[in-house]
Amino acid sequence: MSSSSLIRSDVQPSPAPSPPQPVLPLTVAAVVASVIGIALMVLAAVELRNFNHHGVVSTIIGVVLVLLTLYPLWPTLRSIGAGRERARLLQDGKLVAARRSAARGREDAQIGMGYAVASVVVALLLLMVLANSAHGNGIAHTFFSSSAWRQSFSQMLPAFWINIWVALIAQVLVLIFGLLLAVMRMLPGRAGAPLRRIAIVYCDVFRAVPAIVVIYLIVFGVPLAAPGLTKISPTLLGVLALTLTYSAYVAEVYRAGLQSIHPSQTAAARSLGLSYFQTLRTVLVPQAVRRVIPPLLNDFISLQKDTALLSIAAIGEALLTATIWQAKLFNLSPVTLAAFFFIIITIPQARFVDYLINRDASKRAGG
Amino acid sequence: MSFLEISDVHKSFGHNEVLKGVSLTVERHEVVCLIGASGSGKSTLLRCVNQLEQVNSGEIHIDGDTVTGAGVDLNRLRRDVGIVFQSYNLFPHMSVMDNVTLAPIRVGGVSKREAQEKAMVLLESVGMGIKAKAFPDSLSGGQQQRVAIVRALAMEPRVMLLDEITAALDPELVGDVLEIVRELAHEGLTMMLATHEMGFAKEVSSQVCFLDQGAICEHGSAQQIFEEPREERTQQFLSRVVKSGRL
Structure with a gap:
């Protein structure tokens, strides 16, 4: 029995090269998550500052927290750039290079999303702790005095x-x-x-x-x-x-x-x-x-x-x-x-x- | 009386009878090779000799003393009967030196220094002196097996049982290990070895036993078994071995 009778090329046709994966949906999701994270953190920082009667330390902590939540924007911006590059390379017919740009862009967008989700979680926890602090009986007053x-x-x-x-x-x-x-x-x-x-x-x-x-x-x-x-x-x-x-x-x-x-x-x-x-x-x-x-x-x-x-x-x-x-x-x-x-x-x-x-x-x- | 006498040994694991009445005598300084397909009972027979497995019936005598049944000082017996396993079974949490000296110190009552000096001589003789401080995981299979042989030798056994000691090794490492066994044979150590290395068995053994389905199907001199096997099953087994290029 020869090997040619076991494997024929018409049974295993050459596949078409796969196109680059899309970047835009992930980038949009990363932008949305980052914006939500920043908004919630600003809210939380304001609450923290109010709770501490506009103290210096709480102001600094609030500013630092908000600055940290800006970080996810950085990979997100890079993913936008990679998305554009992907489109350009695809037009030029450079399929492999386009796939690499797409992969880079998608990873950047995912990194951005990861940090954005983390900042959303932290901001929500802070808001929960600081809720009702205006009335003097929230979690912050009771557990973190x-x-x-x-x-x-x-x-x-x-x-x-x-x-x-x-x-x-x-x-x-x-x-x-x-x-x-x-x-x-x-x-x-x-x-x-x-x-x-x-x-x-x-x-x-x-x-x-x-x-x-x-x-x-x-x-x-x-x-x-x-x-x-x-x-x-x-x-x-x-x-x-x-x-x-x-x-x-x-x-x-x-x-x-x-x-x-x-x-x-x-x-x-x-x-x-x-x-x-x-x-x-x-x-x-x-x-x-x-x-x-x-x-x-x-x-x-x-x-x-x-x-x-x-x-x-x-x-x-x-x-x-x-x-x-x-x-x-x-x-x-x-x-x-x-x-x-x-x-x-x-x-x-x-x-x-x-x-x-x-x-x-x-x-x-x-x- | 022969040095090692195995008479009509039966051994079952549950309903599976692995040894169906095996009898065999080994004289001092003899090297006996057990050959046969996997599952024919070679390993079990070896493990019965040092009582890692207890026989169901039959008796084994070493140097005139019965070593089967109740009341035998197993720890004493095992000092006299060394065994080397297919998978080396070195202790991974101990250095090579500690592996070798553990039994002489704990069981043999030798002082630590004396045990280490002797271990070093043995390790040097198999080319493992430089690895005395190494741990087994960092050694190749061949190196581990050489250490395992030294570990058994350190107790100065009167019989060595070698249970397919090269079966788990890469082909290029087999030679080093077999060379040690060859030397031991020349020095006159009594040995029983289960092996798939037919060429080696032919070379070193004074007696070859072909086991088939838990019984000794044929035994005789190496030359007789390999050149003129009488039993049909021996012939079939050897022809399959030849076909796979192992002889």
Whole structure:
């Protein structure tokens, strides 16, 4: 059988060269989006300036914001130029050059649209926050009052320190206890069955019960168990409650990591004479931990913000302090301040883990 | 009594019987090649010898000691029986040096320095000394496999099992790895190897077994199997191998 009988040119005719794609509709959309963004931002800037009684800082911020929303006009203008070039080249019969201009113009228009949509979103958020500020009861007054922040800050900061160390201690304990649970759950053989079941029940129960309930049970329950236990500080019991809850999640993360290691690794380790636990310790766990760092950190961030739940057990952390100040000032801004604190400590952690992952990858690839 | 005796070994995975009564004896310093189509049970047989797979019935003796069934010190057995896998199975989170010294230090009770010195000698002998600090992911398949062989040798096994160790390699890298096996054979290491490299099998083996559907169909000297195969299935298998240019 010859190849000519398999493929014939009349079955696969040469296609006509494709024409350049249109640029104009995208350019129009980019212009419209940019104009809307600028208009909304001007509105928002005026509101911001009114809210702050025409203060200098707010005026500068408003001007900067408006200037930023002008940026999408730049790629949009370039896309207009590219559109014209496309038409001219097409008339001259330079099809390939016209297609390239069209592609450039379309990309510029899309970039313009992207930034325009972003400025629309930001302007709308600002307008929502500043709405009703003329009557003194909008979001801005209630949640973003700088005077309330100034008054509460000196107490909020030390209170937030409690959140940090509670989270840090709980995280370390969770790492250890979670791994223990994961290993228990993967014990082999009939002898391992009872411990395996305990681990399964534990993970099921503590993932099912809301963290807030566990905090009630531990902080108010443990001191009733024995007279000596009343001396333990509620904060430490709060650490225990968070550890118990999050270990169940982290155990599942570890287990997923351990199970994702190919069985050939176990075969290689066992065939060298390493025992089951030596294999776990030197081969499986180190690889599993590296793999689960991102989901692990996710759970850690979650744990970190759940330290705010300890406020229900009258532990003087950031949220409880914020609500006390809220009652004092009839203003919710201290709560927003607590939110800012949480945001500020979360971001470096996310970047740190990115760094760890990159370092590990380059170390292995580079040798 | 022979050094390694496999008698009437049966092994099933669920309803799939992979080994249907395999018997084989290997003397000290012998090199036994297992040939046969994929799925004929070569790998499973090797994995049964160091008990990575447990046999359903039958017995395996090494140096007069029964190594199948309950009560065998598997970790002890595996120190004596080294295995190298098709997919290398190096530990990706450890450097080449740590891969090689892990078992001698943890299992063999050798001091770290001693283990590293010995590992270095072995690595040098396979041309991998300069890569001692590298991680497996940065090595080629052939380099990884050489490290894997050294890792098994570092425990000073009395038998080496080589499970299609060149099957995953690019053709131009196969030679380096086979050269090491050739040297080990000359030095008198007892080896069982499952392989598709017929030319190599012909050259190094003192005994060749042709496995077909979980049983040893024919076994004899390399010359006899490759030059005058008696069984029809052996002939068919070898003629297909010749057709694909592998012999």
